Structure formats: C-alpha cells, structure tokens
Amino acid sequence: MSFTQRSEVIVIGAGPAGLAAAIGCHEAGLTATVVDTSPAASAHAATGRSAALFSTTIAFLSRLGVWDRCAPHAEPLRALQFIDDTGRRLRAPDALFKAAEIGEEAFGCNIANADLARALKEIAAEKGIAILTPGPLRTFHESATRAILTFENGIELYAPLAVAADGRNSATREAAGIRALTWPYEQTAMAASFSHSRPHNGLCIEFHRNGGPFTLIPLPGNRSSFVWTERKADAARLMGLDDEAFAHEMEKASHFALGRIFDLSQRGAFPLSALMAREFGRARVALVGEAAHAVPPIGAQGLNLGFRDVEALLGLLVDAKAANADLGGEDLLRDYSAARRGDIVSRTLGVDLLNRSLLSGFLPMQAARGLGLYALGAIGPLRRAFMRRGMAPASPVQ
Numbered sequence: 001m002s003f004t005q006r007s008e009v010i011v012i013g014a015g016p017a018g019l020a021a022a023i024g025c026h027e028a029g030l031t032a033t034v035v036d037t038s039p040a041a042s043a044h045a046a047t048g049r050s051a052a053l054f055s056t057t058i059a060f061l062s063r064l065g066v067w068d069r070c071a072p073h074a075e076p077l078r079a080l081q082f083i084d085d086t087g088r089r090l091r092a093p094d095a096l097f098k099a100a101e102i103g104e105e106a107f108g109c110n111i112a113n114a115d116l117a118r119a120l121k122e123i124a125a126e127k128g129i130a131i132l133t134p135g136p137l138r139t140f141h142e143s144a145t146r147a148i149l150t151f152e153n154g155i156e157l158y159a160p161l162a163v164a165a166d167g168r169n170s171a172t173r174e175a176a177g178i179r180a181l182t183w184p185y186e187q188t189a190m191a192a193s194f195s196h197s198r199p200h201n202g203l204c205i206e207f208h209r210n211g212g213p214f215t216l217i218p219l220p221g222n223r224s225s226f227v228w229t230e231r232k233a234d235a236a237r238l239m240g241l242d243d244e245a246f247a248h249e250m251e252k253a254s255h256f257a258l259g260r261i262f263d264l265s266q267r268g269a270f271p272l273s274a275l276m277a278r279e280f281g282r283a284r285v286a287l288v289g290e291a292a293h294a295v296p297p298i299g300a301q302g303l304n305l306g307f308r309d310v311e312a313l314l315g316l317l318v319d320a321k322a323a324n325a326d327l328g329g330e331d332l333l334r335d336y337s338a339a340r341r342g343d344i345v346s347r348t349l350g351v352d353l354l355n356r357s358l359l360s361g362f363l364p365m366q367a368a369r370g371l372g373l374y375a376l377g378a379i380g381p382l383r384r385a386f387m388r389r390g391m392a393p394a395s396p397v398q
Contacts, residue, residue, distance in 0.1 A: 007033040008327060009317070010149060010157050012172045013165030014039070014131055016051070016113075017289030017306040019120035021163050023064045024314040026127045030321060033157060034124070034131045035149075037166055049191045049268060050225035051116055052077060052204070052217050054108040057307045069119035075218045076106035078202035085207040085214075085255075106202065110217045110225065112193065132157075140175035147284035147328060161328030162285045163313070165306075168275050170291035176283040185272040185355065187212050188235035189297050192267040193225040194247070197259030200224055205257055206298075211235075212272075212355060213298050214253050224258065226250065227297045229272065229355075239269050272296050272355075276348050280340050281333030286313055293344045295351040305347060312339045 011022045014036035025032035053061070053074075061067040082095040099107045124131065135152025140162075142148075147162040149172075164172035173180065189212075200218040207214040212229030219225055228250070230238065238249060247261040254261075275294040280287045289306035316336055320327050 007031045007157065007159045009033075009161050009163060010035065010147065010159045011163045011165055012037060012137070012149070012170075013163075013167065013289070013291070014121075015165060015167070015289065016116055016120060016303060017310055018163070018165030019117075019124050020061070020064060020066070020307060021165060021288060021310045021313065022129050023066065023120070023123055023127065024310060025317065026129055027064060028314060028318045028321065030317060030327075032129060033159075034129060035151065035157065036131055036133050037136050037151070037171070039133050049113045049227075050110050050193060050217060050219060051113055051303050052108060052110045053307075054304050055104060055106065057304050058108060060307055060311050064123070066119050066123050069122060070111055070116055071109075073115035073220065074109035074111040075220045076202050077108050077110055077204050077218065078106050080107065080204045080206065083205065083207050085209050085253075087210070110204075110219055112219065112225070137171045137175060140172065142176075142283045145326075159328070160284065160326060161317075161332075164285050164287045164291040165289050166291055168273075168290040168294040170287070172285055173277065173287055173291050176285035178277055178279055178282055178285065178287065180275050180277045182273060182275045185274070185296065186232055187229050187272040187296070187355075188232050188239075188269050189272055190228045190230070190235055190239060190267055190269045191226065191297075193219060193223060193265045194250070194261050195223050195263040196261050197222070198257075200258060205254070207253065207255075209253070212296070215297070216254060216258060228253070229296065229298075232271070235269060239267065274348065274352055276344065280309075280337040280344070284328035284333075286328075286333060286336055288313060292340070293348055295348050296355050298351045298354055301347045301351055305344060308343060309340055312336060 008030045009025045009032040011018045011032055011034045014034050018034060022032040022034045058067055061070065078099050080097045084094070099105060132155065134155040137149060138152055139150040140147065146158045146160050148156065148158040149162060150156045162172060164170050164176070166172055199222060200216070202218055204218060205216045211231045211234055214228045215226060217225045238246060241249065243264045246267070247264060250261050273294065274296065275290070277287050277292050280292050288309035290302070292309060293305060295302050313336055316332050316339070317327055320332050326332065
C-alpha cells in the first residue's frame with residue numbers, strides 16, 4: 001500500500017491533545033489529518049483512569065463543541081484538601097481550598113478518560129476528520145515549505161506543519177531533532193476508579209505520604225477515581241493483591257475518608273518519570289501534550305498543560321492563516337515555544353519539587369514544605385492567589 005495525502009496540518013497521535021488539535025484546526029478552517037501510530041496504546045490509556053480538568057480547560061473544550069458530550073459523565077470538583085500523612089516530626093498542617101472562595105462553583109470537573117476519549121472521537125468523526133492507522137513513523141523530512149512523513153504501511157503525508165501529540169516517547173519529536181530532558185523517579189503510580197459508601201461531596205483529597213501522593217478524585221454518584229504513588233517495591237506488593245485486599249489497603253491509606261471501598265475497576269500501574277523538551281517547535285514540528293512535557297500525577301497539571309499547548313498553537317495558526325503566512329514557519333514555531341515556555345517550565349519544576357519533598361529525609365526541605373502549606377492555609381490572599389494560579393497561567397494563553 002502506498003499513496004500520498006496532503007493536509008494543512010498533520011496531527012500525530014489520537015489521544016486527547018491530538019484530537020483536540022485536529023478539531024480545533026477544523027473549526028479554524030484548516031484541513032487536518034490525524035495519524036494514530038499506536039491504536040492499542042491509545043485504547044489502553046483510556047481505561048480505568050480519569051482526568052481532572054480545570055475550568056479553563058473546560059471552557060476551551062466547550063468552544064470546540066466537545067464539552068456538551070462530556071458534561072453528563074463529569075463531576076464538579078468543588079474543594080481540594082491537602083493532608084500531610086507522612087508521619088514525620090515536621091508535619092504540615094492540613095490545607096483546604098474551596099472554589100467558592102474565589103467566586104467559582106468548582107475548580108473544574110473530573111471525568112473518566114474513556115468518556116473524554118469517546119466524546120473527542122465522536123466530534124472528530126462528525127466533522128469528517130480522518131484518523132489513519134498506518135503504523136509507526138518510518139521517515140521524516142523537512143523541506144522549505146512542508147514536513148513530509150512516511151509510515152510503516154507506505155502512506156506518505158505532507159503538510160506545512162506536523163503536530164507531535166504522540167506521547168513522551170514521541171518518534172516525531174526525535175525525528176525532528178528536538179532534544180528533551182528526562183529524569184526518572186523511583187516510584188510507581190497506580191490508578192483506577194471505585195465505589196464507596198460515603199458521599200464525596202465534590203471534595204478532592206490529596207494525602208501526602210512518604211512514598212508520594214495518594215489522591216481521591218470525585219466521579220458522578222458515589223464513585224471516585226484514585227492515583228496512588230508509592231515507591232516501586234511497595235507498589236509492586238500492592239498491585240499483587242486481589243481487589244478485596246487492595247480495597248482494604250486503600251481504606252487504611254485514606255483513613256476511611258470515603259467509608260468502605262468496593263467495585264474497583266481494572267487497576268493500572270506505570271513507572272513515574274518526567275520530561276521537558278528543550279524547545280517546543282522546530283523543523284515544521286510543534287510539540288503538544290506529553291511529547292512536550294510529562295510530570296508526575298500531582299495537582300492535575302499534565303493533561304491541562306497539554307490542552308493549553310493546543311489552545312496556544314491554534315491561536316497562532318488562526319493568525320497565520322488570516323495573514324496568509326507559513327503555518328509551519330520558523331516565526332510561528334518560535335512564537336509558540338515562547339508562549340508555552342513559562343507555563344511548562346514553572347509547573348514541571350513545581351511538581352518535581354513537591355514530589356521530591358515527600359521523598360526527601362532532608363529536614364530543611366520538609367520544613368519548607370510544611371511552612372508553605374501553613375502559609376497557604378492561613379493567609380487568605382495567598383491562598384486565593386494559589387487557587388487562581390493553579391487553574392490557569394498567570395497571563396492568558398497566547
């Protein structure tokens with residue numbers, strides 16, 4: 001099989017960020033082709049886990065016409081509580097953040113990945129966006145006017161711009177010669193959804209434990225999802241338990257905050273690492289989502305960052321199309337990198353620092369974390385600024 005297809009934008013990756021980019025291009029009058037180089041991985045990523053989406057992300061998805069499909073399956077996150085469960089001498093006080101304090105009904109909503117993926121795929125299909133499954137990327141070439149990509153089954157695609165949304169092991173990023181900083185953690189994150197006997201009342205609880213955070217995130221009804229991070233050996237032990245024994249361990253770790261736990265979905269586990277690209281666009285390739293950055297699952301930053309990447313890139317593409325400018329030219333990619341750098345760097349390093357403070361036995365670091373949480377809990381203006389900053393960049397997405 002061998003044929004050539006031209007688009008204005010090629011999106012490599014059919015996860016949430018990639019599909020949002022393709023739908024946004026369609027809404028902007030740009031022809032986009034989506035390439036799913038790993039359909040099995042895309043399907044697996046949607047099982048068991050959930051996505052806590054901030055209000056700014058929901059507003060973006062609403063503009064794309066996606067959120068109406070998601071809303072019936074989403075649960076508002078009305079409050080967030082940090083609980084220091086390290087058992088250390090320098091224990092940080094509990095900190096409670098309520099969306100109502102900053103005039104919001106909720107910080108955002110939590111939705112199962114499968115429901116989010118289904119909504120995005122339905123909208124893409126209704127708009128006639130092609131999703132190809134040609135196998136892995138084989139060759140990449142940059143010419144003066146376009147990116148040319150050839151895939152395993154012989155399909156050749158070319159466009160002024162390729163959007164790399166193919167995850168942290170992005171073959172597109174590597175082919176474009178964009179280097180990335182990566183670093184591992186000696187931790188594994190476990191995730192699934194579950195039912196519980198007590199209502200969650202829209203409260204997200206993050207227990208800060210010696211092995212990492214353990215977070216309970218509300219879903220519709222008496223159901224929630226969790227992300228539980230532990231050192232690798234402890235996570236392996238927990239994953240080896242049957243569902244009943246695992247639920248009992250969850251009850252203890254959560255101090256029965258949601259009562260009895262039962263009806264667990266299939267559990268997933270993944271080793272933790274972080275990644276940050278040195279630049280977010282070059283050689284007619286723009287990076288979005290985990291192709292550009294990946295962080296531990298703390299503070300719901302990862303997917304929200306990815307959607308902000310897409311939103312920023314779409315804004316630049318709309319301007320470039322209106323000016324009849326090169327959609328994948330150096331100017332646009334330089335502006336895109338500049339627009340995203342501050343948001344990505346600050347949040348990647350912030351999440352890294354918080355995670356390391358939980359693992360560290362260094363007393364000054366523990367004291368600094370405790371003092372920071374005390375200040376957030378006790379000082380109203382600081383607490384409200386933290387809540388607003390957590391939901392969105394300090395300045396609007398460019």
